[in-house]
Amino acid sequence: MEVILPILVQLIAGGAGGNVIGQLAKQLNLGTAGNSIVGAIGGLAGTWLAGMIPGLDTLVGATAGAAGTTGGLDLGALAGQGATALVGGGLLTAIAGIIKSAMAKA
Secondary structure, eight states: OTTHHHHHHHHHHHHHHHHHHHHHOGGGOOOHHHHHHHHHHHHHHHHHHHHHSTTTTTTTTOSTTOTTOSSSOOHHHHHHHHHHHHHHHHHHHHHHHHHHHHHHHO
16 A cells, blocks of 8 residues: 555646646647546656656655655655646646647647
């Protein structure tokens, strides 16, 4: 459960970020399913990338021996992963929407 919960948080928050961008910027909207799928992928990728950036790695709990990980879940890391996934899902959805719009015009 301790391994799956962060992944679920990233998928759900990324999907939510994708849907928020799709609703705010109608020209970037990929549809509800498209926003959710692309956002979920962006949530996973964004959190993974944030774990590789010095300074942001502590936000997502990527450091070994992070405080609060002794046999329990680190709620701070889960919140950081959720926030990072929300942004990552929104960004990837916006990028995919821009590409879709550009291809429709061509």
